[in-house]
Every structure is written in C-alpha cells, then in structure tokens.
Amino acid sequence: MVCGKCGKKLKKDENFCSVCGYYNDPKEETLEEDNNSINEEIFDEIKDDDEIDENEFDEVINANLINGMNIQDNEEINEFNTSHISNKKELTNFKDDRLVEAFTGEDYKWIIRRPVNIYAFLLSWIYFLYRKMYIIGILGLVITGLVCRFLTSYIIPYAIIVMILSGLLFNPIYRLYANIRIKSIKKHNYGIDDFTLEQICSEKGGTNLILTLIIFFIFLLIMIRSYYSFSINTENTKFWTENSENKANCISIARSNYRLLNDAEVSGILEDSVCNVRKTNSTKSYDVYLKISNKETSTYRIIYFKDEKGTVSIEGLRINLEDLQEKNKNSTISEEELQILNRTLEIRNEYSKIYDASKEEDLLIKKRKNKSEKTDYIITKDEIQR
Numbered sequence: 172m173v174c175g176k177c178g179k180k181l182k183k184d185e186n187f188c189s190v191c192g193y194y195n196d197p198k199e200e201t202l203e204e205d206n207n208s209i210n211e212e213i214f215d216e217i218k219d220d221d222e223i224d225e226n227e228f229d230e231v232i233n234a235n236l237i238n239g240m241n242i243q244d245n246e247e248i249n250e251f252n253t254s255h256i257s258n259k260k261e262l263t264n265f266k267d268d269r270l271v272e273a274f275t276g277e278d279y280k281w282i283i284r285r286p287v288n289i290y291a292f293l294l295s296w297i298y299f300l301y302r303k304m305y306i307i308g309i310l311g312l313v314i315t316g317l318v319c320r321f322l323t324s325y326i327i328p329y330a331i332i333v334m335i336l337s338g339l340l341f342n343p344i345y346r347l348y349a350n351i352r353i354k355s356i357k358k359h360n361y362g363i364d365d366f367t368l369e370q371i372c373s374e375k376g377g378t379n380l381i382l383t384l385i386i387f388f389i390f391l392l393i394m395i396r397s398y399y400s401f402s403i404n405t406e407n408t409k410f411w412t413e414n415s416e417n418k419a420n421c422i423s424i425a426r427s428n429y430r431l432l433n434d435a436e437v438s439g440i441l442e443d444s445v446c447n448v449r450k451t452n453s454t455k456s457y458d459v460y461l462k463i464s465n466k467e468t469s470t471y472r473i474i475y476f477k478d479e480k481g482t483v484s485i486e487g488l489r490i491n492l493e494d495l496q497e498k499n500k501n502s503t504i505s506e507e508e509l510q511i512l513n514r515t516l517e518i519r520n521e522y523s524k525i526y527d528a529s530k531e532e533d534l535l536i537k538k539r540k541n542k543s544e545k546t547d548y549i550i551t552k553d554e555i556q557r
Contacts (some may be wrong), residue, residue, distance in 0.1 A: 274376030292338030421446030439463035
C-alpha cells in the first residue's frame with residue numbers, strides 16, 4: 172500500500188503516512204485491489220481473441236470497471252469519483268505549498284500562517300526590500316522622503332499609519348507576490364522535476380540583506396544631502412550672514428523701543444512686532460512697528476519707531492481709533508484729528524504689509540527660491556521680552 176498523497180510505500184496496517192501525515196483509508200486500497208483483480212479476469216477472458224485491439228480492450232476494462240466493483244448504488248460511485256478527484260487536488264496543493272515554502276524561505280511561519288507580520292510592522296519599507304519586493308520598497312522610501320522634506324509636521328502620523336498598514340497587509344501582499352512569481356517560474360521551467368523546481372524557487376525568492384542595506388544607505392545619503400543643502404546654503408553664505416545680522420538688529424531695536432513705551436505714555440499689552448530694513452547706499456536704517464492691545468477699549472494700536480541716523484522718533488495713536496473713525500463718518504472730526512487718523516491708518520497698513528512680506532520671504536527661502544537679502548521680519552513677543 173502506498174500513500175495517496177506523497178506516494179511513500181506504507182507498512183501493513185499503516186494508515187497515516189509518516190512523511191506527509193495523510194490518512195490513507197483502507198477501503199480505498201480494497202477498491203483498488205478489486206479493480207486490479209477485475210481487470211485481470213477480463214484480460215484472461217479476452218486475451219485469446221485476436222479481433223480485439225488495444226483501444227477496444229481499454230473500453231471493455233473501463234466499461235466493466237464500475238460494473239464489477241460490487242458497488243450497490245450510484246452514491247458509492249459518486250463517493251469513489253469525488254474521493255479520487257479530491258486526492259488529486261490535495262496532491263497538487265501539497266506540491267504548490269512546498270514551492271511556496273521554498274520561495275519564502277525564512278520567516279515562513281510569520282508570512283503564511285499569521286495575519287500580522289511583526290517584522291513588517293517594525294521595519295515597514297525596509298522589510299519589503301529585504302523580501303525582494305523592490306518596487307514597493309523603493310516607492311515607499313520615495314514617498315517617505317517627500318513627506319520628510321515637504322510635510323515635516325505630518326511625519327509622526329505618517330510613520331504610524333505606514334507601520335500599521337505594513338504589519339496588516341504585508342502577509343497577503345507577499346502571498347500574492349509569491350504565487351505570481353511561482354507561476355512564472357513553473358511556466359518558464361516546464362517539465363523540470365520537483366526537486367530542481369524547489370531549488371529555483373528558493374534562489375528566486377528568499378531574502379537579500381546586502382542589496383537592502385545598499386538601497387537604504389543611498390536613501391539616507393539623499394536625505395542627508397537634501398537637508399544639508401537646505402539648512403546650510405553654501406552657495407550664498409553672504410545671504411545667511413546678512414539675514415542673521417538684520418534679524419539681530421531688528422530684535423535689539425524693538426527691545427529698546429519697547430522700553431520707551433512708558434515714557435511715551437503708551438499703555439497696553441505687547442502682541443508682536445515687525446521690522447523693515449531700509450538700505451541707503453552702504454547704510455541701513457530700520458522701521459519697527461509694535462502692536463499693542465488695550466484691554467480698556469478692546470482695540471489695537473500700532474506704535475511706529477523710525478531709526479534715522481541714530482535718533483528715534485515715535486508715532487502712535489493715543490486716543491481710540493474707533494472714536495476718530497466715528498467722528499470722520501459724522502463729519503465732526505477736526506483737521507488735527509483727521510491728520511492723526513490718516514497717519515494711524517497708514518501705519519497700520521504698513522504694519523500689515525511688512526508682516527505679509529515677511530511670511531512670503533520665509534516661504535521663498537524655504538523653497539530655496541530667494542537668495543537675495545531678507546528685508547522684512549516678524550519679531551515675536553518672546554523675542555522682545557526675553
């Protein structure tokens with residue numbers, strides 16, 4: 172008696188195969204023996220008949236095979252046929268499983284038998300590369316690089332999402348990948364014995380640590396180079412030097428002028444400040460605007476400090492802006508008040524203009540599209556009061 176799944180010869184009364192563990196039903200063996208004896212009887216009856224050729228002989232055997240099996244009804248015939256087809260299918264699956272195991276190599280139990288892959292969860296795109304899924308791995312590293320470069324604030328949520336999806340989806344993706352690769356291998360190596368086919372699957376699949384390290388090392392070099400060229404502009408060091416000096420001077424002047432608010436009889440809470448650098452030939456002067464909030468009137472006032480040849484002039488509104496606007500609306504405003512109103516609105520507009528210009532300059536610098544001297548700065552409350 173031989174195993175119906177792997178073909179190993181079994182001992183007498185041995186039903187479970189010691190190689191593959193398949194259960195061999197003794198009834199199936201009895202049916203096979205009965206078939207052989209029936210064929211022998213048929214052959215003895217017609218072997219002397221010269222008029223029957225081989226094809227006719229096969230047809231007689233097939234016609235008498237089922238009729239002489241002592242099967243009592245059609246259900247036994249169907250059971251026999253179903254068992255025969257099932258065994259054939261199981262044998263094919265067993266063979267494919269051996270090829271999948273050979274292709275997968277190490278970590279087979281984590282990939283084939285478990286829903287979550289802890290290695291893919293921890294290493295994400297690196298593990299895809301390690302398992303020779305180079306297209307997915309390289310594409311993932313490119314996306315990671317773009318997120319790190321342009322969407323810095325989303326790095327942590329991006330990393331968490333990638334880790335979770337990698338852990339959950341790697342195994343089914345790899346199983347699909349393995350089946351496609353094995354099908355291609357079988358197609359290009361048709362007729363080769365199973366042992367050689369397993370060897371080919373083992374070579375084509377498995378892992379590749381060296382190439383993974385090379386690809387990841389190249390990725391790190393590109394990322395470091397990108398950040399280095401962005402943070403340290405070696406092409407225009409003059410720009411960074413002037414930028415640092417201008418920012419330092421703006422903060423120093425804003426601090427000095429902030430201390431003069433009490434002498435100027437200006438009360439309120441400092442919000443922030445802006446500074447504009449005015450270049451005249453080889454000299455520079457600075458226009459500083461402090462934004463002060465007044466809790467009593469719930470309004471803002473802009474205090475303007477003009478640095479001109481070492482002297483400081485202060486301009487600002489000492490009365491409620493809304494009151495002046497209301498008087499102007501009702502045509503009850505005096506000429507002096509109208510001048511104050513117009514100048515105050517002009518100062519406030521200049522403040523907004525410098526604030527927006529500074530934001531735009533920072534954006535261009537971040538994109539490395541601005542290598543000229545930065546002239547507009549936003550100075551925070553903490554920088555002034557530090």
